[in-house]
Every structure is written in structure tokens, then in C-alpha cells.
Amino acid sequence: MFDFELVVARDLQHLLALLAHDPDARIVAGATDFIPFVNAGKWRPRLAIDITGVQELRGCWPADGWVEIGSLVTHSELSGSAFLRQKAAALAEAAAAVADPLIRARATIGGNICTASPAADIVPALFILGAELTLLNQAGSRRLPLSAFLIGPGKTALRPGEVLAAIRFPVPTARTGTAFLKLGRRQAMAISVANAAAFVELDDGRITACRLALGALAPTVVRCAAVEAYLKNKRWNAASLAESAALVFEAICPIDDVRASASYRRAIAPQLAQRVLVEAGEKIGRQS
Amino acid sequence: MSTHTLSITVNGHPYTAPVSGSTTLLEFLRDTLRLTGTKNGCAEGDCGACAVIMNGQAVKSCLVLAIQANGASIETVEGLHGMAGSLHPVQEAFVEAGAVQCGYCTPGMLMSAKALLDANPAPTREEIRTALAGNLCRCTGYMKIIAAVELAASKLEMLR
Numbered sequence: 001m002f003d004f005e006l007v008v009a010r011d012l013q014h015l016l017a018l019l020a021h022d023p024d025a026r027i028v029a030g031a032t033d034f035i036p037f038v039n040a041g042k043w044r045p046r047l048a049i050d051i052t053g054v055q056e057l058r059g060c061w062p063a064d065g066w067v068e069i070g071s072l073v074t075h076s077e078l079s080g081s082a083f084l085r086q087k088a089a090a091l092a093e094a095a096a097a098v099a100d101p102l103i104r105a106r107a108t109i110g111g112n113i114c115t116a117s118p119a120a121d122i123v124p125a126l127f128i129l130g131a132e133l134t135l136l137n138q139a140g141s142r143r144l145p146l147s148a149f150l151i152g153p154g155k156t157a158l159r160p161g162e163v164l165a166a167i168r169f170p171v172p173t174a175r176t177g178t179a180f181l182k183l184g185r186r187q188a189m190a191i192s193v194a195n196a197a198a199f200v201e202l203d204d205g206r207i208t209a210c211r212l213a214l215g216a217l218a219p220t221v222v223r224c225a226a227v228e229a230y231l232k233n234k235r236w237n238a239a240s241l242a243e244s245a246a247l248v249f250e251a252i253c254p255i256d257d258v259r260a261s262a263s264y265r266r267a268i269a270p271q272l273a274q275r276v277l278v279e280a281g282e283k284i285g286r287q288s
Numbered sequence: 289m290s291t292h293t294l295s296i297t298v299n300g301h302p303y304t305a306p307v308s309g310s311t312t313l314l315e316f317l318r319d320t321l322r323l324t325g326t327k328n329g330c331a332e333g334d335c336g337a338c339a340v341i342m343n344g345q346a347v348k349s350c351l352v353l354a355i356q357a358n359g360a361s362i363e364t365v366e367g368l369h370g371m372a373g374s375l376h377p378v379q380e381a382f383v384e385a386g387a388v389q390c391g392y393c394t395p396g397m398l399m400s401a402k403a404l405l406d407a408n409p410a411p412t413r414e415e416i417r418t419a420l421a422g423n424l425c426r427c428t429g430y431m432k433i434i435a436a437v438e439l440a441a442s443k444l445e446m447l448r
Binding site for chain 1: 292308332339346347351356358
């Protein structure tokens with residue numbers, strides 16, 4: 001492997017001091033992207049900081065109607081969390097859809113966000129949950145909506161010297177259902193051809209809130225504002241969902257790549273959207 | 289080049305050795321400890337030939353920096369054994385079920401299977417398929433491998 005200096009951060013204070021001293025250092029957590037990217041020459045870090053020993057970045061804390069998840073929480077921990085399965089099924093399902101169990105045991109939520117892949121599986125789930133990020137540097141902290149953090153493929157709003165410390169979102173209510181769906185070439189170890197997450201809130205059969213996010217269909221994960229606006233205050237039925245799904249084209253701009261053609265992606269996008277909305281709606285009442 | 293001191297337990301034996309920051313756990317096991325049972329297949333996390341058990345959890349050792357395993361307990365295929373020098377029941381089951389063709393994927397398959405059975409002694413077929421989803425066999429012997437893990441579960445059940 002390309003050789004680099006590595007420093008092991010002992011705790012959060014040490015990490016922030018290391019980042020203040022070397023703002024361009026590359027942060028390493030689960031290393032499941034880091035090692036292949038360095039091997040492939042895509043990343044050539046001079047200095048890397050291992051943060052896996054920073055205990056302050058681990059754990060999941062529900063409080064005041066919100067849940068806060070440390071950036072070092074692994075995909076296995078997300079998919080195995082009874083709390084998330086019950087309250088935010090889309091996130092648990094998305095985490096379970098990533099790679100394979102050996103990689104999920106190491107790969108972190110913070111890494112999945114900061115790698116900024118347009119095909120990241122947990123990002124659409126976090127979009128529809130309304131996730132915000134807590135970013136720290138030695139001078140203090142700032143909060144940013146996840147949607148403002150992801151700028152383009154591999155590009156984020158992370159500033160030199162900053163670390164993603166935690167991800168938080170409001171815990172969905174009992175009238176809400178969330179779901180995630182992935183289309184890959186195979187069940188495991190597949191980067192998504194496309195993925196989707198939905199949030200649906202119903203009141204007496206009427207849609208009071210709806211969020212739909214699609215991945216791998218644009219340079220970043222996108223929210224489908226036209227679908228969401230169309231469904232607001234509509235009755236929850238097959239006809240309104242089918243009509244809304246055609247509006248995904250206002251949000252997506254798929255490309256040809258090694259996994260699928262743009263035309264294939266355009267063909268499946270409304271189907272995926274419709275199915276994930278149906279699944280989210282079906283979870284209402286079963287989710288809290 | 290940064291050098292770190294790695295303290296690690298491998299198959300019950302404690303080791304302390306210098307490692308560079310860019311050394312992977314796989315390279316440390318094979319090149320420093322000469323435990324070459326763990327295989328280097330793709331070196332980018334796709335194939336699972338390098339699977340080892342780290343603190344009870346199967347991981348791909350090519351995707352772990354050696355220094356990230358500081359203080360960890362690692363099990364490799366060399367640490368598998370049954371009673372009185374015999375094979376471990378998971379290994380016996382692989383032999384009896386004919387789950388080995390060329391054998392290159394076998395150490396990784398064994399470690400993923402052992403980690404599964406340690407955590408879940410009576411897995412369903414679906415749970416076995418999920419646990420082995422990150423281990424590729426290019427001889428396409430998956431059905432016999434899954435049958436071997438089922439056989440291993442019944443062998444371990446009889447030993448309890």
C-alpha cells in the first residue's frame with residue numbers, strides 16, 4: 001500500500017488537537033473505503049488519523065424526541081438496533097443492505113456519509129428522516145443538514161480541521177412509516193444501481209407528510225420535492241402513489257456507468273419510488 | 289514512515305511487534321507472524337479469503353489497519369482445532385460435506401462460519417447464506433459449503 005504517516009487519536013480532545021495541527025489529514029475509521037481507495041491511488045494521504053479509539057464518537061442517544069448517533073457507530077450496530085428497527089426502520093434496513101456482514105461490522109455511519117458516494121445506502125434513509133450533522137473542530141461545533149453537507153460525488157462541506165461527530169434526527173411518531181429499498185446486481189457486496197427511502201405520515205387515511213429520497217440517480221442523493229408536494233393532503237391509495245411516481249423525473253438525472261445505463265435507471269426509478277412509498281405506508285402502526 | 293507498537297493476541301498467544309501505520313492486519317498476520325493460512329485474494333475487501341475473527345466478530349483482515357487491532361483478540365484458521373489434535377467440528381464438516389474444491393476460500397469460509405456458529409448455534413439456512421455473503425468461492429461450491437455449516441451446527445450441538 002502507498003505509505004503514509006498514521007497517528008492514533010486517543011480521545012476527542014486529542015483528535016481535535018491533531019486536526020488543528022494538520023487540517024488536511026485524512027480521517028480513518030472503519031477503513032473499508034480508506035484502504036481500497038489508498039491502494040487504488042484514489043487517495044494519497046500524507047497523514048492519516050485513526051479515530052476508532054475515540055469513545056466519544058460511539059453510541060446512540062435518544063433524548064427529547066430526537067436520536068443522536070455517534071459517527072463511529074457501525075452498520076451492524078445500526079441494523080441490529082431494536083430502537084432503530086422500531087422507530088426508524090428505513091435506516092436499519094439501509095444499513096443491513098450495505099456490502100456484507102464482515103464489512104458492516106467495521107464500516108461506520110460517519111464514513112458512509114463522508115465518502116459521499118452518490119450510491120451510499122444509508123444516505124437516502126437519513127435524508128427522509130431529516131438528519132442533521134454535528135461537525136466539530138477545536139474552535140467549536142456547527143450543525144448542518146445532511147442535504148447541505150453532500151455537495152457532489154466524493155465532495156462534502158467538511159472544512160479542513162473538522163470531524164463529523166454525530167448525526168441526529170427527530171424520532172418519527174406513531175403515525176409515521178419509513179422504508180428503504182435497494183436495487184443491486186446481487187444481494188450482497190453490490191453497489192446500488194439505485195436506491196430509495198420514504199417517510200409517510202398519515203392522518204385518517206390522508207397524507208399529512210411525505211418525504212422521498214433517491215440514490216445513485218443523480219450526482220448526490222436527491223429529495224423528490226415534486227412527488228412530496230403532489231402527495232401532500234392526498235388520500236393514501238394506489239392511484240395517488242402511481243400518479244406521484246411519474247414526478248421523480250423532476251429530481252433525477254441518471255448517468256450510464258458500469259452498473260447500469262441511464263435509460264435503465266430512468267425506467268426503474270418510478271417503480272422503485274412507488275414501491276418504497278407503499279412499504280413506508282404499510283409500516284405505519286407497526287413501527288412504534 | 290511512522291512506526292507503532294502493536295500488542296495483539298492471535299490464537300491465544302500474545303504478541304508485541306513494531307508495525308508501520310499503513311500495514312494491514314492481513315499483512316501483519318502473513319508477513320510478520322508467518323500465519324499464511326489466512327489468504328490474500330483481492331486485497332480490496334470483495335472476496336473474504338482473508339476473513340479472521342476479531343474480538344468475536346468476523347472481519348476482512350485486508351480492510352483493517354494492523355494498528356486498529358491493537359489490544360484485540362484475533363482468531364485465524366491456524367487456531368481452529370478440536371479435541372486432542374483433531375480438526376475443529378467446522379473443519380470436519382467441510383471435509384465430510386465435500387465443501388472444499390481448490391481450497392483458497394476455505395480459511396475465510398471457516399472463520400465466517402465459526403463466527404456465525406459462536407453467536408448463533410442453530411442458524412437457519414437463510415442466516416447461513418447471509419453470514420457467508422462476503423465470502424466468494426470461485427469453484428462455485430456454495431451449496432456444499434452451506435450444507436457443511438448446517439452439519440457443523442449439528443456436530444457442535446452434540447458436543448454441548
